[in-house]
Amino acid sequence: MTELTSFDKALLNQLQGNLPVCSRPFAALAEKLGTEEQVVIERLNHLKKEGYLRRIGTFFNSNQLGYKGTLVALRVDPSCMESVAEAINRYPGATHNYEREGRYNLWFTLLTPGMDREQRILSEVRALPGVHGMLNLKANKKYKINVQFKLA
Template identity: 35%
Template sequence: MSVSPPRPLDGPVPLDEADRRLINHLHEGFPLCAEPYHEAGRALGMDADEVLARLEALLARGVLTRFGPLFQVERLGGRFVLTALAVPEARYAEVTALVNALPEVAHNYRREHRLNMWFVLATETPDGIAEAIARIEAATGLPVFAFPKEEEYFVHLRLPA
């Protein structure tokens, strides 16, 4: 499924009961079978086309920012690290392009803070993090602040139906 990047939300977005049930159901796990959208829809009283249409609409409206697997990269021998930069406003677009050009950058967020650019680095090996940080520092001339995960938490999201 390919959808344009979501637009920023200006406030709460109304969801109908079917959207809420779909989000809750898929948050519990995506069916691993030959026809997963059909299977998800069957459990919710929808057909596969409705499931796909609803997901595409939720992504397009910015209610969902992504729909896809989350991998435990550490179990595969890799590493994730949350990182940040303090980017001068005049260079923000330039630095964003430099950072986002690296394949190791999973996603990038602007924040209203001295550290105004936050992004996640994902590498195939633990040593890849230091290499990616060194490339970003060399390309931007800015120090990268790395915040390695100390403990993992799972936040269980449930929307009232």
């Protein structure tokens, strides 16, 4: 992994909350950073290739759009961890899939447009080879934080 340049850090800082909503957002971002649109695009491609950047996207208010979310904890046989994680990742509403230490060792969030779809997906996940337990941890109240990393 290559070292981040000062330009890379400034670019990543801008991306975390200041990506303009317009027809050419990278050109607008380039103007803010005192460079050309092509330079921004090239650096973003480099940062993605190097693993500093996973995706560029927006956050939607899932409740407003009619989606409900849940946090799911699975007890997975370690020999099946990768295949279970890959199966979960194929569901469009599955996010934040990560391995943890402890009895329940694979956690993910799931957003679905209705309880029927949620229950169907969770039934399918529960039936995956290597899954030995599941906790469906519905939120009582949503506390949203805006995490941004100030790169200096």
